[in-house]
Amino acid sequence: MSAYDNIAWYYKRFSNVFFSKKLILRFLKNTFLEFGISKRARILDIGCGTGSILSSLAQIGFKKLYGIDISKQMIKFAYITNSSFNVRLYNKNFLDFAARNKFDVVLSTMDVLNHVDKKGLLKYFENVRRVLKSNGLFIFDINLKEYLKNLGERKKVIKRVDETLFTWKFKAMRKKISINFSIADAKATVHDKIIEYIYSEREIEKLLRKSKFVIVKRIYDYNSPSKTCFCTKVCYVCKKI
Ligand SMILES: C[S@@+](CC[C@H](N)C(=O)[O-])C[C@H]1O[C@@H](n2cnc3c(N)ncnc32)[C@H](O)[C@@H]1O
CATH class of the missing domain: 3.40.50.150 (Vaccinia Virus protein VP39)
Known part of the structure; x- marks a missing residue:
């Protein structure tokens, strides 16, 4: 996986x-x-x-x-x-x-x-x-680098597209940022964790x-x-x- x-x-x-x-x-x-x-x-x-x-x-x-x-x-x-x-x-x-x-x-x-x-x-x-x-x-x-550091400071971003809700939770470290991502619609909620190196x-x-x-x-x-x-x-x- x-x-x-x-x-x-x-x-x-x-x-x-x-x-x-x-x-x-x-x-x-x-x-x-x-x-x-x-x-x-x-x-x-x-x-x-x-x-x-x-x-x-x-x-x-x-x-x-x-x-x-x-x-x-x-x-x-x-x-x-x-x-x-x-x-x-x-x-x-x-x-x-x-x-x-x-x-x-x-x-x-x-x-x-x-x-x-x-x-x-x-x-x-x-x-x-x-x-x-x-x-x-x-x-x-x-x-x-500037963009990712900025995201880290925002901690959480939520966006709705039609009936689908996207949530990103950011945790910034010195050289990387972890992104806990969830997507929810009427049928299901899925999660994924993504690391982005800075x-x-x-x-x-x-x-x-x-x-x-x-x-x-x-x-x-x-x-x-x-x-x-x-x-x-x-x-x-x-x-x-
Ligand atoms: C944000 S997506 C971009 C997908 C595509 N390039 C696009 O423009 O929509 C990043 C993709 O990189 C793939 N990826 C990350 N590291 C990789 C690696 N070492 N070898 C092959 N694929 C990799 C991920 O599985 C993912 O599908």
Whole structure:
């Protein structure tokens, strides 16, 4: 059992309400154009969750798509989302993933890297490097330190979407935040506990340099080149040299 198993069905149904997938997709399309990524590129989505980014890429004509996720339930929904596309999916921890054929692009979007602890993060970057072709692109986002610290201070957030009530309870520690998540509707209440590790941009960039990536683009919340106090995420486009 891993985090996200309990809430996979709700994630599939509601993630669009909380995350702007349209913004991510627009950013990816522009970045692919800018760096000459063709529709025949081999693309791996790490922490693909319920597979919505993969299905959107398939719909606009990308042909060689692969996804990996540690959660059995999330990947089960990724199969359903992508049932009419030729997308290859793996239920695995990326840290244990090896690829015979290398990829042109590796993606990891929507907080995936916040679930990896510091020791794991360097291994993660090194493994991305291992599975990427030379000059391949690594595109990922990570929740900002300031944003997570702020959430920790709020302690509890409640949101209602139609008849479904979402409650997040936060407990902040120095380098991580634990999130007790519950979702209640007329049929059931489900709970999950998620840990997000807190990284400064400096720490991330140091680890990227250590694993020999060059940062070619940095953007906030998928639409702003500069950081404001309202930003939640930083997104990096890196190149394997
Ligand atoms: C917030 S979800 C994001 C899902 C998806 N990228 C999206 O955009 O909707 C984070 C996902 O990362 C997966 N994950 C976390 N650590 C992982 C790892 N080491 N290997 C593979 N998947 C992982 C979780 O199971 C979860 O499905």
